[in-house]
Amino acid sequence: MADVARLAGVSGQTVSRVANGRQNVDALTRARVQDVMRELGYRPNGAARALRSGEFRSIGVIVFELSTFGTTRTLDAIATAATARGYSVNLMPVLSVSRQAVVDAFTRLGEQAVDGVIMMIEAHVLEEVRLPVGLPVVVVHAGAHYDHPVVDTDQTQGARLATEHLLELGHRTVWHVAGPPSSFAADQRRRSWEQTLRDRGRDVPAALFGDWSSASGYAAGCRLAADPDITAIFVANDQMALGVLHALHTHGRSVPDDVSVVGFDDMEEAAQFWPPLTTVRQTFTDIGRRSVDTLLAEIHSTGHHAPVAVPTTLILRNSTASLR
Structure with missing residues (x-):
């Protein structure tokens, strides 16, 4: 910073203002300082800035x-929104959903200095985890019960x-191909x-369960296609619905006739x-x-801790029709 200030003919405080994006520097001075920064390959010290401001400008x-x-899709939206607000995103995948795996993920993020954490573990194991005190946390998905904000689709x-x-x-009546029992969204x-x-x-028929994949939807669809009394199926995601459509076609059941x-x-x-x-x-x-x-x-x-429920919309297409 001292080298930049000397070559640009300004004070170190002016260099600091330019480096931190402050507006109280005239345009010509800012351009001269930025030219010298590029010439010297100067980059602001993020760690030092964080120590001064108390903020790392990073979320986990x-x-x-x-x-x-x-x-x-949600990760893409989070990254886009965070970047627009001047924050970087530190992604921490959890390879196995367990209480210890989630605790370890929080520990690793704490070592990497983030200002807060968004949780996207869509499974009931979260109910067993005590989240750290003092670190801002938002939980994405509706089934968790914490003293933290929850954001999810309704x-x-x-x-x-x-x-x-x-x-x-x-x-x-309507038959249902549900997602995995461990899933908050599927359960809701x-x-x-x-x-x-x-x-x-x-009448409430027994639900069939899949794993979100089209293959599991196909397996459930084959069971449903064998019953001629079944005329309506709600599937918990589009990928499984693709498998259900395939199974119905394979077994000679016309959709939507x-x-x-x-x-x-x-x-x-x-x-x-x-x-x-037709889908929701x-x-x-x-959400992101x-x-x-x-x-x-x-x-x-x-x-504040009031949950955020993002509304849904029913999109009508050709896979549904009046019962004949």
């Missing part, structure tokens, strides 16, 4: 199952929209489907399924943005 994200559609609303749509088309969707049927006085199918997510490919899939749209960009906004409010002590 603890995540499991990086390959799932919702996780990748899973209950989405499953209700899907189930009510099928009932309003004249189907006597299954409970809402079940409650909607009960509220309408309809014989069976109506609704998915959940509205992944980009859903409109290209055959037939195009989650707005992952909103609201997660970052909520965490920064916690970091700066301006937040």
Whole structure:
């Protein structure tokens, strides 16, 4: 910094202002200082800046199952929102969902100096973990019960929209292919489907369970296709719904003439399924943005713990029709 100040003919304080993006430096002086910085290869010392400001401008994200559609879309939104706010993102994958793995992830992030953490571990193991005191935390997914803010899709609303749509088309009841029992989101969707049927006085069939993959949807679809009385299926995500559609076609059940199918997510490919899939749209960009906004409010002590539920929308396509 002293070298930059000497060559630019300014004080060290002016160099500091330019390096920290302060606005109280005139344009010509700022340009001269920046030219010297480039000439000397000067880069501000982030650690020293953090010691002065008490802020590292970095957030940690603890995540499991990086390959799932919702996780990748939410991570992309978090990274975009954090960058726009001048923060870097330190990603910490958890390879096995266990209490100790989550505690270890927090420990490693603490060593790497982050200002706060977004938790994206969508499994019931979180209920067993005591999160650290003093570190701002936001939990993405609705099932956890912590003294921390929670941001998620309104899973209950989405499953209700899907189930009510099928009932309003004249189907006597709706079968359900659920996600894994360990999943908060899958549990919320299954409970809402079940409650909607009960509220309408309809029979509640036994749910079938998959693992979010199209292969597990195909296996469940083969079981459902064998029963001619089944005319409506709500599937907990679009990838499993793709497998269900494949199974129904394979077994000679026409969609939507014989069976109506609704998915959940509205992944980009859903409109290209055959037939195009009616589904519940989650707005992952909103989830990521609201997660970052909520965490920064916690970091700066301006937040509160009210949960954030991002609304869903039912997207109507050709995989559902009135019962004939």
